[in-house]
Amino acid sequence: MSVGNMGTRHHELVYYRNDSIFEQSNDKFQFVVSTEKHIISKVVRRGNKYFYIGPFDNYLRCISVKGVVDSSYVGCAMNFLFLDKNSNLWASTEVGLLQFFDNGFSNYPTSQLNAIWSISEDKNHNILFGSYYKPDSLWVLKNKRVQSIKNNNPVSVAS
Numbered sequence: 001m002s003v004g005n006m007g008t009r010h011h012e013l014v015y016y017r018n019d020s021i022f023e024q025s026n027d028k029f030q031f032v033v034s035t036e037k038h039i040i041s042k043v044v045r046r047g048n049k050y051f052y053i054g055p056f057d058n059y060l061r062c063i064s065v066k067g068v069v070d071s072s073y074v075g076c077a078m079n080f081l082f083l084d085k086n087s088n089l090w091a092s093t094e095v096g097l098l099q100f101f102d103n104g105f106s107n108y109p110t111s112q113l114n115a116i117w118s119i120s121e122d123k124n125h126n127i128l129f130g131s132y133y134k135p136d137s138l139w140v141l142k143n144k145r146v147q148s149i150k151n152n153n154p155v156s157v158a159s
Contacts, residue, residue: 014050016040021050021063033067044083051089051100053078060091060100074098074105082119082127090127092116097129097141108146 015022015029019036021043022029033050038061043052051062057078061071080092089100096109097116118130127141128149138149 014043014045016043016052021052033063033065035061035063035069036067038069042078042081044081044089046083046087046089051081053081053091072100072105079115079117080119082121084121084127085125090119092119092129097127097146108141108144 013024015024017040019039020034021032021040023032023045024030035052038052039054040052041055041057043050045051049062049064051060053060058074058076059071060074060078060081061069063069074091074093076093076095078091078093078098082090082092084090091098091100094115096107096114097119099106099108114131116129116131120128122128122140129139129141131137131139140147140149
């Protein structure tokens with residue numbers, strides 16, 4: 001089976017292909033659920049729900065293993081989804097970093113840069129993110145403040 005990029009849930013792999021979500025079990029891919037009409041570009045699992053976005057999508061969608069879909073309009077295209085060690089859901093966008101909650105989201109706008117395309121977490125649980133538009137394109141969200149990380153100040157990223 002040819003599958004798209006994967007999302008991770010801390011050592012458990014979640015895969016997608018077109019509009020379907022799969023998990024790997026004992027070297028086999030197991031079908032979990034189909035979105036039926038939404039093409040998937042990124043997916044992460046939190047509990048018994050799968051959060052996903054489509055290419056250049058303004059909606060964060062959530063689907064349960066029973067196929068119930070819920071969506072939230074964000075207002076800007078999301079590029080990447082990330083689930084941190086505390087099960088907080090993050091999205092990178094063209095205009096900043098988003099953190100999602102059960103009843104909404106927080107926006108961490110970054111006037112210094114745009115087009116955030118990657119998110120990770122360091123060993124101290126700070127959120128790291130990067131953009132390709134700036135020479136100093138690695139940034140950290142620490143104590144709810146966005147700070148640049150210079151190339152001469154390496155950061156250990158948790159795996």
